[in-house]
Amino acid sequence: MASVSDVKTSYNLENAHQTMKQVKDKKRDKCLKIGLTFGILIGLVVFAIVLAVLITVMAQNNFNSVPNNNNNNGDCTTSEVVQPRVTAHDVNTIKADITEHIREKRQGGSLIRIAGFVRLAFHDCVGGCDGCIDLGNGENAGLGLYIEELDPVYSKYSNKLSRADFWQLAGIAALQESGRGCNNCIHPWVQFVAGRKDCSSSPKYDGPHRMFPNNGGHANIDDVLGFFNSTFGLSRSQPELAVALLGAHSLGRTHRGASGWDGPWDLTPDRLDQSYYSDMMRLNWTEVEISNNKHQWKPPIGNTMMLHADMCLHKVISPINTTTGQSACPFAQLCDNQPETSKFVQLFADDLEAWERNFQAAYYKMITTGYTNAELYVPA
Ligand code: HEM
Ligand SMILES: [Ca+2]
Secondary structure (H helix, E strand, O other): OOOHHHHHHHHHHHHHHHHHHHHHHHHHHHHHHHHHHHHHHHHHHHHHHHHHHHHHHHHHHHHHHOOOOOOOOOOOOOOOOOOOOOOHHHHHHHHHHHHHHHHHOOEOOEOOHHHHHHHHHHHHOOOOOOOOEOOOOHHHOOHHHHHHHHHHHHHOOOOOOOHHHHHHHHHHHHHHHHOOOOOOEOOOOOOOOEOOOOOOOOOEOOOOOOOOOOHHHOOOHHHHHHHHHHHHOOOOOOHHHHHHHHHHHHEOEEOOOOOOOOEEOOOOOEOOEOHHHHHHHHOOOEEEEEEOOEEEEEOOOOOOOEOHHHHOOOEOOOOOOOOOOOOOOOEHHHOOEOOOOHHHHHHHHHOHHHHHHHHHHHHHHHHOOOOOHHHOEOOO
C-alpha cells in the first residue's frame, strides 16, 4: 500500500509536471506571437518597398510618354510651354532616316523625292516657314503626297522638333543627297537651324491663300525678283541671289497632273548641276502652248522645258498676255538679254563655285523666313 508521503510525492510531481507544461505552453505562445508580429512587420516592409518601386516606375513611364515640351528638365514650377530642343545627334539620326526614305522611293535609278522635298521646303517658307501647306491652293498641287509620306517619319521625332523644322531638315537632306558622287554638282552646305513653330492646324493650312510667284503662269522678271525680295528678303540690288535660288529647278520636273506644265528643266532631274543654266543659255528655245492658255518653252530636241519664270531670267519676254499666257517674244534667240539677270545665268553656267556660294546664301534666307536669329538655334 502506498503511504501518504508517497501519494504526496506523486501529487507534487504531477503538479510540477503540469506547471512545467504550462510554462512551456506559455513560452510557445509567446514565441508564436513574436514570430507572427515579426512576420507581419517584414510583410509590411516588403509591401511598402514594392509599392514604392511600382509608383516610381509608373511615374517614370508617365513622364516619358508626355512629349517634352519644356526645356526646364522636369521642373514643373513654371507653366510656360516652350518648344522642344533638338540636339546635333538627333539631327544626324533624323537626317539619316529621311535619306533612307529618299533612297527607298528611288524610281528607275532616279532619286525622285529629292526634288519633291526641296519644293516642299520652299513652299512651306512662303508666308513664313510654319509646317503648314494649303492644299486648297493650286500652287501647292502635288505636295500632299510628300507630306503624307513624310508624316510617319516625322511622328517618330515629333517630341524633338516642329514639323516646320523637320520639313526644312528634309530639304537639306535632299540637297545633300543630290550632290552625292556628283563632280559637276553644287554641294550646298546649308546650316540647319531649329526653333520654327508650326501653325495650329499643321500640316494643313486654312488661312487666306498665300502669294506665289508664278502669277498664273504669267510671271515676268518683276514678278520673280519682286517675289523673292518681298517674301524672302533677297535684295533687288543683288539679283544674283534670286537667279541662284531658282537654279533649284535643276532638280525635278513639272507635272501635268499637278501644276499643268509638263517636263523636267534638264536631263539630270536628281542632280543640282549647271545644266539648268547652260541649257537655258545654249539651246534654241521656242514658246509653245501646251494646253488652253498655258505656255512653256521647249528646246528643238527632247522633252525638257522652261517656265516663263525661268526664261525671263535670261531673256526679255515681257509683256506676257495675262489672258492667253503668251509672251511678247516667243523665239528666245531673237529676244534681248535681260539686263538685270542674264549675266548671272551666264556666270552660274560657267562657275560652279559662284552658283554654290549664292545658292547657299539665298537658300538659308529662304528657310529662316519669319524668324529672328534669337528665335532659331543651331542644335548642339
Ligand atoms: C519664281 C519662282 C518659282 C516658280 C514660278 C516655280 C514654279 C514651279 C512649278 C510650276 C513647278 C512644277 C510643279 C509640278 O507640276 O509638280 C515647280 C517645281 C519645282 N520647284 Fe519651283 N518655282 C519657283 C521657285 C522655286 C524655288 C525657290 C525652289 C527651291 C529653292 C523651287 C524648287 C522646285 C522644285 C525642286 C521643283 C520640282 C518638284 C518635283 O519634281 O516634284 N522652285 N516650280
Ligand atoms: Ca539637273
